[in-house]
Amino acid sequence: MEERFSKDFTQQEPIEPEAVEAALRVLGHGRLHRYNVAAGEESEAAALEREFAAFTGARYALAVASGGYAIATALRALGVGPGDRVLTNAFTLAPVPGAIAALGAVPVLVEVTPDLVIDLDDLAAKAGEADVLLLSHMRGHICDMDRLMAICEGAGIRVVEDCAHTMGAAWNGVKSGRHGVMAAYSTQTYKHLNSGEGGLLISDDAELMARAVLLSGSYMLYERHGAAPGPEVFDRLKLDVPNISGRMDNLRAAILRVQLRSLPARAKAWNARYRALEAGLAGVAGLTLITRPAQEEYVMSSFQFLLADWPAEAVEEVVARSAARGVELKWFGAREPAGFTSRYEHWGYLETPRLPQTDRVLCGLLDLRLPLTFTLEDCALIARIIRAEVGAVYRGLSRG
Ligand SMILES: *Cc1c(COP(=O)(O)O)cnc(C)c1O
Numbered sequence: 001m002e003e004r005f006s007k008d009f010t011q012q013e014p015i016e017p018e019a020v021e022a023a024l025r026v027l028g029h030g031r032l033h034r035y036n037v038a039a040g041e042e043s044e045a046a047a048l049e050r051e052f053a054a055f056t057g058a059r060y061a062l063a064v065a066s067g068g069y070a071i072a073t074a075l076r077a078l079g080v081g082p083g084d085r086v087l088t089n090a091f092t093l094a095p096v097p098g099a100i101a102a103l104g105a106v107p108v109l110v111e112v113t114p115d116l117v118i119d120l121d122d123l124a125a126k127a128g129e130a131d132v133l134l135l136s137h138m139r140g141h142i143c144d145m146d147r148l149m150a151i152c153e154g155a156g157i158r159v160v161e162d163c164a165h166t167m168g169a170a171w172n173g174v175k176s177g178r179h180g181v182m183a184a185y186s187t188q189t190y191k192h193l194n195s196g197e198g199g200l201l202i203s204d205d206a207e208l209m210a211r212a213v214l215l216s217g218s219y220m221l222y223e224r225h226g227a228a229p230g231p232e233v234f235d236r237l238k239l240d241v242p243n244i245s246g247r248m249d250n251l252r253a254a255i256l257r258v259q260l261r262s263l264p265a266r267a268k269a270w271n272a273r274y275r276a277l278e279a280g281l282a283g284v285a286g287l288t289l290i291t292r293p294a295q296e297e298y299v300m301s302s303f304q305f306l307l308a309d310w311p312a313e314a315v316e317e318v319v320a321r322s323a324a325r326g327v328e329l330k331w332f333g334a335r336e337p338a339g340f341t342s343r344y345e346h347w348g349y350l351e352t353p354r355l356p357q358t359d360r361v362l363c364g365l366l367d368l369r370l371p372l373t374f375t376l377e378d379c380a381l382i383a384r385i386i387r388a389e390v391g392a393v394y395r396g397l398s399r400g
Contacts, residue, residue: 005326005381009369012194019258026254034063034247035221044253046226048200051260053227056175056183058202060209061227063248063256064216067164067186068095070199071134072102073246074160074182077211078132080105085130087157089118090344090358091332092136096162097347100134107134109344111357115291116304116365117143119357120151127155136162137169137176139304139367142296145171145179160184167192168267170297181205182212187252190340190369192266192299193259195252206233214238217245266372267299273370273379274300280383281305286394287386288364301371306364307390314393315364321389327382333363341367 015023026032026044034045042050045063053061064070080086082104088096091112100107108129111119116139123133133152135143152159159180163169166176167185177183182205185191187198203209206229213222214237222234278289288306292298307315312333319329330341337346343362344352370379 002325003381003384005378005385007326007374007378009328009371010190011371011373012189013372015194015255016258016262019255022254022258023251026250032249032251034250034253035219035224036250037224042226043224044250044257045248046224048248048253048257048260049226049228051226051257052200053202055260055263056177056202058178058183059204059227060202060206060229062201062209062212062216062225063253064199064201065246065248066095066197067162067184067188067191067199068099069246070184070186070201071096071099071160071162073212073215073244074184074201074203074208075099075103075105075132075134076215076244077182077208078158078160080132084132086132086134087123087126087130088134089136089138090352090355091116091362092138092162093164093340094337094342094347096134096136097344097350101349107350107352109350109352109355109358111355112138112361113357114288114306114308114361116141116361118148120144120147122357123148124151127151127157131155131157133157133159134162135159135180136164137166139302140165140169140298140300141290141304142166142169142171142176142298144293144295145174149179164188164191165301166299168263168299172295177202182208187256190301192263192270192301193256195255195259198248198252198256206230207237210234210237211241214241215244215246217243217247219243269372270299270301270370272376273372273374274298274303276376276379277303277370277383280380281386284387284390286310286397287390302367302369304365304367306361307366308364309360310364310397312363314397315366317393318386318389319366321393322386325385325389327385327389328368329386330367332365332367 161183
């Protein structure tokens, strides 16, 4: 009998009991607003900032309402404004160009390579067009950060890292988020920490972080932050920076603090699942796995592969046949954006030239989630199903 997979690709693990207790404590005292503290109390949001700064090794951290908000705040802190051009990845999630558009700024898209990272040759060619790069480590794939930083430093480009998929990851021993002047993280349900919605921002730069704290809506209560610059930095800036409200509350922060402690264990579990799929899909004719450089320490809560240069109908057939057996593949080549999956030409508010290499890569790119509700055996089964369906369609293609 044909094997079928029956679990849900969007079902995350339940919130761990210790985090539930922490949330109940906040609900019990009712001080959900981050600046609502009892005498001598450190708020959950401030404690999360302190602990996240320690986790990343950054001097400063700020907890905010979402990952997209964290990105826009970083760009605002850097002074990006209407009409400014910002380099960014053509292969990313919609809130990334959206954060640039929110400021009235103009995204300049950089091609993706078949390894799913920003194309550094294309970046070098476009380096003169902007002085900020919003670098998205999309789906957890990290480019050669040493070369990227050399290009950007040479061209006077400041780098903001979008680490929505690289919390806990590293390049060449340096934590993801520690190369740029600021880095943004998301704690939305499908990322590495789950508070429903939420975001974090880190930096070593006192002035940038003070601006970010003021922007997030600190009501002159910036001394109630857990990892912020000293009051003298705020004194210089506080009358000049608008309050663009986007704080995190203590309920979410309480959940996140517990999850942050268990992140290393969950990262291990995700990577074991990733490697199970990778092993199960090795050597399938017509299917290309993504190469992972030795310098990259990834945390993979999703899996990607390419059906490179396949006709669209054949990719659609693989998606349909896999779906019929319970395996939900998301295709970046689809004509219409679906759910979370869209590509640059769907962002109709941008005026961007065609990017031939990105088009070619995305037309063959398939993506699946690996929630921790899947076991290693589940992953092996998913791989067997994909193997069989890719094989069946590919044999038809080669017979032509
Ligand atoms: C999720 C995500 C974001 C934004 O996060 P939200 O918290 O949903 O605003 C930014 N970049 C990438 C690559 C993402 O996947």
